[in-house]
Amino acid sequence: MSTAEETAGGEMQPWAEVTPDAARRLLVAAVEAFAERGYHATTTRDIAGRAGMSPAALYIHYKTKEELLHRISRIGHDKALDIVRSAAQGGGSAAERLTDAVRSFVRWHAGQHTTARVVQYELEALGPEARAEIVALRRQTDAAVRGIIADGVAAGDFDVPDVPGTTLAVLSLCIDVARWFNVDGPRTPDEVGALYADLVLRMVGAKE
Amino acid sequence: MSTAEETAGGEMQPWAEVTPDAARRLLVAAVEAFAERGYHATTTRDIAGRAGMSPAALYIHYKTKEELLHRISRIGHDKALDIVRSAAQGGGSAAERLTDAVRSFVRWHAGQHTTARVVQYELEALGPEARAEIVALRRQTDAAVRGIIADGVAAGDFDVPDVPGTTLAVLSLCIDVARWFNVDGPRTPDEVGALYADLVLRMVGAKE
Structure with a gap:
């Protein structure tokens, strides 16, 4: 398979x-x-x-029921990390890589919103070991996005006074798509991804 | 009382x-x-x-249990609407009013994150009548923020290609604070509010 x-x-x-x-x-x-x-x-x-x-x-x-939740959470978090890592390691400028990361991350949270909600909202139901494993994956996802933003700052392409805070906000914005996204709503996952990529480039003060 | x-x-x-x-x-x-x-x-x-x-x-x-959830959700949503309406109707430029709205909305979602999570994540457990009432309150909150952004665009202070989409993103960013905010974390509700107000002014392309 x-x-x-x-x-x-x-x-x-x-x-x-x-x-x-x-x-x-x-x-x-x-x-x-x-x-x-x-x-x-x-x-x-x-x-x-x-x-x-x-x-x-x-x-x-x-x-156990927890083993099911752990498996779901692990697969979901692996996928999220995979998405932002591919974008971070792709070619192109920091702006292009950040656009790619936001678009794919949003598409995943919109397209798989039911899974994403479980993955995001039931974290506290995991036992300490499983939770530590998931938290480590989340830190890596955060680090991949932070890396793109830091690259853009170093290259003089972005203007970001607070890199960790802006990284947190960018990820939070994308994750919350899983809460509000409605398949019957006016926007497709791709359209939300495009809108959000534009908003995130503004958040990091990307030079045109 | x-x-x-x-x-x-x-x-x-x-x-x-x-x-x-x-x-x-x-x-x-x-x-x-x-x-x-x-x-x-x-x-x-x-x-x-x-x-x-x-x-x-x-x-x-x-x-019933639902009556409790409805009461909690109603009070939470009334408070959220109250916060953004006060900001929208306050004096000052669109940028000042948007800053005020974001700061107070974030402070509420950080400071009352337990309540905010229940209010945001258990919406689907409400019966049709209660849900319709809450959805109407949410539309008013959205309209208040959209009004500030539209004012800024009309005054030439903001540059926003998609006003409804940007409004949705701004509210989503603030609401998701309830998910990740940690009282033992490095940022106070006020600090998150200040960071987010700056990021939101960037999202709307506010002139310096």
């Missing part, structure tokens, strides 16, 4: 890397259940039921 | 307007419980227990 499997809309199937099929169906069911009722209100029985399986079948793949 | 009652830190007591005392204690307990475990995982028994009351005592003040 290729991890690059795409739907007609060009969105990555976020769980394509999860095998076998039963494990993937359970993960998708868990994302939906957590998004709808919250982590604490969801039972493994609910998740198994949504996936059309028995609770016993669930335990073959996941020992 | 004055609604302007303040703590030592200058934060408004957000529930000072709720009387009698038992009704207010239940509301505070509900905010904590919803924030910790989510709305669906919280029972009225949990809330009563946190407030040191019996479930029967809770029902004197609130008929």
Whole structure:
């Protein structure tokens, strides 16, 4: 199963890397259940039921509900880091790389908003070890964006008095797309990405 | 009981307007419980227990769990609207009014981040009537900020190609403070407010 499997809309199937099929169906069911009722209100029985399986079948793949959340969070955070790292390591000026990072990060948070909400809002339900792992991934994502902004400042392309604070704001702006994005709303993920890339270039005082 | 009652830190007591005392204690307990475990995982028994009351005592003040969430959401959204309206109707240039709106809106979302999270993330748990009422308040908040930005454009002070999109982004940036703000973190609510006001003036292309 290729991890690059795409739907007609060009969105990555976020769980394509999860095998076998039963494990993937359970993960998708868990994302939906957590998004709808919250982590604490969801039972493994609910998740198994949504996936059309028995609770016993669930335990073959996941020992606990937390293991499901951890797996979802890990895949989501790996993907987020992957997106900003590709942009950071791409060619071009800092402005071009920042544009690329914001556009892809926004597209992911809009296109996968249900997953992104679970990943972002249920962080505190993870146990200490799992949480430490996820926090480390978040720090790397933050560092990749901070690196692009710092490069732009060093090259004289950006004017940023507070690089860590601006990095935080840029990531926060993109992440919150998962909260408000509505598939029936007036803007496509690509349009939000383009708008946000322009706003972020303004935030960093990019020279025209 | 004055609604302007303040703590030592200058934060408004957000529930000072709720009387009698038992009704207010239940509301505070509900905010904590919803924030910790989510709305669906919280029972009225949990809330009563946190407030040191019996479930029967809770029902004197609130008929259902949804009524508690509705009350919390209504007060939170009234406060948010109040903040941006005061700023919008204040004196000064569009840049000054936008600065004021962002600073106070951010301070509220940082200082009251637990309440703000419940208010922002549990919207879908409200019934259709309550939700329609809250959506109307959100539209008014959006309109107040959009009005300041449109004034700045009309006066030639701001350069904004997409006024509704920029308004959405400005509010989203401020709201997401509730997700990441950490009282033990390096920035005070005032410092975040000052940083964000500067970033928002950049987003609207404010003339120096």
